[in-house]
Amino acid sequence: MIPVTKPFLPPREEYDRYIDGIWNRNWLTNNGPLVNELELRLKEYLRLDHLLFVSNGTIALQLAIKALGLKGEIITTPFSYVATTTSIIWEGCEPVFVDILPDKLTINPDLIEAAITDKTSAILATHVYGIPCEVEKIQQIADKYRLKVIYDGAHAFGVKLKGKSIFEYGDISTCSFHATKLFHTIEGGGVVTKDPEILKKMAYLRNFGHDGFERFNGIGINGKNSEFHAAMGLAVLNHVDNILEKKKKQAVYYYEILSGLRVGYPKTDQIEYYNYAYFPVLFSNELQLEKSMKALEDQGIGSRRYFFPGLNQLGYTEGNCPISDEISKRVLCLPLYHTLTKEEQRMIARILLRIQNN
Ligand SMILES: Cc1ncc(COP(=O)(O)O)c(C=O)c1O
Known part of the structure; x- marks a missing residue:
């Protein structure tokens, strides 16, 4: 069995070392020392001024929308995971879908202006598969119309643009540290901003609005994360460069063996x-994708239609996005994870080539 992805587990003793500390301190959650250490280490690793460790990448999006006080319509991409859209709706706003670029699969900035109305408050775009959005064009539009910008960077850990972490762009960037991500904390996420005021707001929002034990600064939610999750993050972080290097080599090898x-x-x-978070393949049509997926499945090999259907197809709001509709029908993610071997990759390639020529 070859799964489409496999979470990385650090050597047990490296995790245990942190767990011993938790037992010694008897401090399990609520802004504990490991949560603080992880935030510090992540800021160092990604060279960021501010980052908060939160429960997951979905709460991160919700905190971002709440912290910016967004109302009305939010322009967003149809080609992302469902959490990108549902977070908007959960926060009482309306998603307005704008189609994607056919080559990068990120939101098409040239179509954004036409979708802006007097109700638009923000643009929420995804660096899908870790591919950076056209951040400069998006910022120009946002500045012109005084819109906020949130980037869903769930897939984009470690990606850099113009010498900076991709998380530095926009008003707020979010990330997911879910078990299947390049860097993970089992469940977890992050919010990043350059603005200390927004950071402060998100810190209150993350912790019920607590301002000390007895005072509250507005309404918050429980968006905290635990010492155990932070421990996993600290243990995984030491291996991220290595995992990334392996995935890069695997991706390069796929390109070579799938050249036919x-x-x-x-x-x-x-x-x-780039971070080689996923290995998406664009088949010529949906039939070819379905045949290929079935052939892989018959041999115990996982693959995933990530992302299908497009988020504009889920009945939340209408959205005319022909490029996303067409691409989401023929995109398939192939297995890519740290222990995938060359031999397994060759087996995958052989199956795909065989079915193509049948
Ligand atoms: C693009 C995108 N946004 C948000 C999320 C939600 O992250 P989480 O699973 O950590 O809540 C995911 C999860 O895979 C995602 O792929």
Whole structure:
């Protein structure tokens, strides 16, 4: 059995060392020392001024929307995970879908202006598969219309643009540290901003609005994370460079052994520092994808239609996004994880090539 992804587990003794400390201190959650250490280490690793460790990448999006006080319509991408859209709706706003770029699969900035109305408050775009959005164009539009910008960077850990972490762009960037992500804390997420005031707001929101034991600063939620999750993060962080290097080599090897396959790939070659979070393949049509997926499944190999259907197809709000509709029907993520072997990759390639030529 080859799964589509496999969480990385650090050597047991490295995790245990942190767990021993938890037992010694008897401090399990509520802004504990490991949560603080993880936030510090992540800020160092990603070279960020501010980052808060939160429960997961969905809460991160909700905190971001809440902290910016967004109302009305939020322009967003149809090509992302469902949490990107449902967070908008959960926060009482309306998603307005704008189609994606056919090569990068991120929101098409040239279509954003036409979707702006007097109710628009923000743009929420996803660096899908870790591919950076066209952040400069998006910021120009946001500045012109006084809109806020949130980036869903759930897939973008470690990605850099113009020498900076991709999380530095926009008013707030969010990340997911879910077990299947390049860097993970089992469940977890992060919010990043350069603005200390927004940071303060998100810190209150994350902790019920507590301002000390007896005072409250507005309404908050429980968006905290625990010492155990932080311990996993600290243990995993030491291995992230290594995991990333392995995934890069695997991706390069896929390109080589799949060269006879009539498929395309999202454009990643001009990304200054990419993280190889996923290996999405664009088949020529949906039938070819379904045949390939079935052939892999018959041999015990997992693959995932990530993302299908497009979020504009889920009945939340209407959205005319022909490029996303078409691409979501023929994109399939192949197995990519730290222990995937070359032999397994060759087996996957053989199956895909065989089914193509049948
Ligand atoms: C693009 C995107 N946004 C948000 C999320 C939600 O993150 P979490 O699972 O940590 O809540 C995910 C999860 O995979 C995602 O892929």
